[in-house]
Amino acid sequence: MTGRLVVASANAHKAAELQDLLVSLGIGLDVVARPADLAVPAEDAPDFIGNARIKAAAVAAATGEWALADDSGLEVDALDGAPGVRSARFAGDEASDADNVALLLDRLVGLGAVTAAERRARFRCCIVVQSPPDADGSVIELVADGTVEGHIAGAPRGNGGFGYDPVFVPDDPVGDASAPGRTFAEMSGIEKASISHRGRALRAIAPQLARLP
Numbered sequence: 001m002t003g004r005l006v007v008a009s010a011n012a013h014k015a016a017e018l019q020d021l022l023v024s025l026g027i028g029l030d031v032v033a034r035p036a037d038l039a040v041p042a043e044d045a046p047d048f049i050g051n052a053r054i055k056a057a058a059v060a061a062a063t064g065e066w067a068l069a070d071d072s073g074l075e076v077d078a079l080d081g082a083p084g085v086r087s088a089r090f091a092g093d094e095a096s097d098a099d100n101v102a103l104l105l106d107r108l109v110g111l112g113a114v115t116a117a118e119r120r121a122r123f124r125c126c127i128v129v130q131s132p133p134d135a136d137g138s139v140i141e142l143v144a145d146g147t148v149e150g151h152i153a154g155a156p157r158g159n160g161g162f163g164y165d166p167v168f169v170p171d172d173p174v175g176d177a178s179a180p181g182r183t184f185a186e187m188s189g190i191e192k193a194s195i196s197h198r199g200r201a202l203r204a205i206a207p208q209l210a211r212l213p
């Protein structure tokens with residue numbers, strides 16, 4: 001596939017990150033962020049793929065170009081998969097990352113979940129790419145998922161990343177083997193991307209993009 005791909009996020013950083021990844025895989029797409037004045041509908045689907053699809057479809061229809069959207073969140077087994085699609089708003093609509101992390105830690109303490117096994121969790125990311133609708137309204141759609149398994153630390157550690165990064169300890173070994181058990185917030189961005197849900201989903205969608213005519 002050649003041409004342009006509009007990322008449903010208005011965040012230019014996300015578009016640049018995707019462009020870099022595609023270039024490293026030999027895919028010469030011009031990746032641009034969603035125009036700032038283009039509103040996307042509410043993300044009210046019950047799952048990550050539904051929310052990613054809402055965003056990709058809205059941007060593809062409005063711009064007439066291929067669009068890519070991702071949706072992601074944290075699932076904690078002891079909380080029956082919460083916060084899930086509500087990850088950004090776990091502690092309320094105006095909640096900060098620190099509010100959400102504090103509520104998560106409180107809930108786990110309240111349940112007496114202490115060991116790593118009792119605090120199992122994973123990040124999931126779903127990416128949807130959609131073509132603009134053709135004359136009869138049909139679209140071509142690509143989907144990819146990425147997951148990273150881990151557990152929730154007892155207290156926040158590290159200054160990197162965002163969201164729940166300071167309390168998420170991935171199972172996968174990464175970087176310095178003598179420093180196991182680091183949270184995502186204690187890793188470099190490159191280390192995190194090598195095992196993260198989003199990195200994995202992006203690496204899974206890239207070959208599908210390369211196969212498009």
Ligand code: IMP
Nearest residue numbers: 070071072073074087088162163164165
């Ligand atoms: P979104 O899919 O980018 O809207 O992410 C939804 C929410 O999930 C974020 O606001 C974070 O709370 C959480 N989240 C998603 N990905 C990550 C991550 O890589 N690190 C930490 N938190 C994340």
